[in-house]
Amino acid sequence: MIDIDFPIVFILLFIINNMMLNRLSKKYSFFDKKLMNYLYWYHLLxxxxxxxxxxxxxxxxxxxxxxxxxxxxxxxxxxYTGTRFISFFAVPFVYLGLSYSSVMLVASWFGYVGFVYAYLYFRESIPINVTVFGRFDLLTLLLFLPNMHFWTASLGKGALIFMGLMVFTQAVKFPQKRIVALLIGGFFIYMVRPHVMLFVLVGVMIGILTGKGKISIGIKLLVLVASIVFLAAASSSILAVAKLENSENVVDDFEQFSDTNSAKLESSAKSGVSMASYPLPLKLFTFWFRPLFVDSPGAIGMFSSVENLIYLLLFAKICNRRFLRFILKAPYMVKMSIIVFLLSSFALTFVMSNLGIIMRQKSMVMYFGFFVIYYFLAQEKWEQMQRLKERNNAVALNA
Incomplete structure (x- = not known):
């Protein structure tokens, strides 16, 4: 239960958080400190x-x-990368004499930092407000999705990797100015899930090479070289996640690993689903949008089903030809996001057969998909505003 040190840690984190929000509100003119304070208390809930x-x-x-x-x-x-790193992260706090409840609170705050940087990631690239479902501000809706907060509010991989992903992604927009943030975010991503770092760097490289943007040739080359060097140096650790570091045929061995792991998860969990025989589109649908009411594992699953329905309705908004044309000409942040989202989803669908684990795992990648949807809807709104402006100007000239 709650220990005597908890109120002290609570107050210290509150002070540190206010200092962080004050600094960010001075640095970014668009920063909504009031919204972030609401988000703070919501995350604490x-x-x-x-x-x-x-x-x-x-x-x-x-x-x-x-x-x-x-x-x-x-x-x-x-x-060491993976599970042991979470205990490594907790050691200094435990040595300070903090109880389980206090260490949980500290880790939860790291998860909250991820949401702050998710806000910066979205708002810095998309200054236009978008309304969905008639009356809801899309960014506010995305920031307050309950499933995202539940899996990032505890001592575990979810909070730390989400924070790392959002800090790293926000820093990638201006890598030459945000080297420290890149290193911090990249460190947490790699230490918690090395294979996710692979997906992120591949996304960065493809996004920079194919997307529109104002990054100079020198910065592009620097990012590409740094990414390639890192991937080469960390290849053994990344492959070790699937026990492929000594493999002579990575593709075949990965298929065997995914089949074995999927079978274990399915047989050991009440919420197991037999995805091995699913075609790829159905695997991806399961990963992104299930559980959905009829297959919800318990109360948490029912709660998650409501959120998954929102995901499904949001993704339905990009199921048109305009989106395909948009992606071909999209800026590098959008192309990076969609590559990270698709690569991560593709890889995870081959090893996930447990709806409970799926709910937890997808929390770290869904914001990349949401960013693409948000950018597309904002682009549509901007173009509509431009057409309306031109029409009004034409009417004024003919008047």
């Missing part, structure tokens, strides 16, 4: 929900915390 959930259910968060107690004196050995 999901921290409280997840914390109560972790007390009465088996939770990875508690396991990470207990690992520190058992191996805290071997801290360097925990500095």
């Amino acid at each position: 999901f921290f409280a929900i997840y914390f109560m959930y972790s007390i009465y259910n088996n939770s990875d968060s508690l396991l990470y915390y207990l690992t520190v107690g058992n191996k805290g004196d071997q801290w360097p050995e925990l500095f």
Whole structure:
């Protein structure tokens, strides 16, 4: 339960958070500090929900915390990509004497930072407000999606990688000016999920090479060379995620790994779905939009089904020829986002057969898809405004 150190940590994080928001509001003229404060308390609500959930259910968060107690004196050995890194992250806080509830709160705050940078990622590239479903501001709707907050409000991979992804992506817009943010974001992505770093860097390289933008040739070359060097140096760690570091046939061995892992998840979980025989479009549909009411695993699944319906309705807005023309001429941030979204979705569909895990895993990639949808709808609105302006000007000239 809540320990005596919790109020102290709560107050310190509140002060640190206000300092961060004040700094960002001075740096970015569009920054809505009031909205971010609302988002802060909203995220804390999901921290409280997840914390109560972790007390009465088996939770990875508690396991990470207990690992520190058992191996805290071997801290360097925990500095390894994947699961062990979460315990490595928790060690300094545990050594300071913080309780489980306080460490959970700290990790939850890192998840909140991800939402702040998601806001910057969207708003910096898309200054136009878009309304959906008649009356809802799209960016506000996306920032307050409950499933996203639930899986990023605890000590675990979700909070740290989401923060890393959003910090890195926001920094990529101006890489020459945001090197520190690039390094911090990239560090967390790689340490939590090395294979996701692969998808991100491939997306960055393709986006820079094919998308429109004002990045100079020198910066493009620097980013491309740095990405290639990193991928070459980290290839063993990335392949090790699927135990392919010593493989002589990566494609065949990955197929075998995905079939084996998928079968394990399906047989060990009540919410398992047999995706092995699904065609690729149905696999992707399952990853993006399920559970949907009829196959919801429990109360959380029903709650998630409502959100998945929103996803489905948003994605329906890009199912037209105009979107295809838009993608061909899109700026590099859009092309990067769609490549990261599709690559991550494609890879994860081959190893996911558990709706509960799918709900958790997709939280780290859905914002890339939402960014593409938002940009497309904003572009449509801008073009409509331009046509209206030209029509009004023509009427004024003929008057």
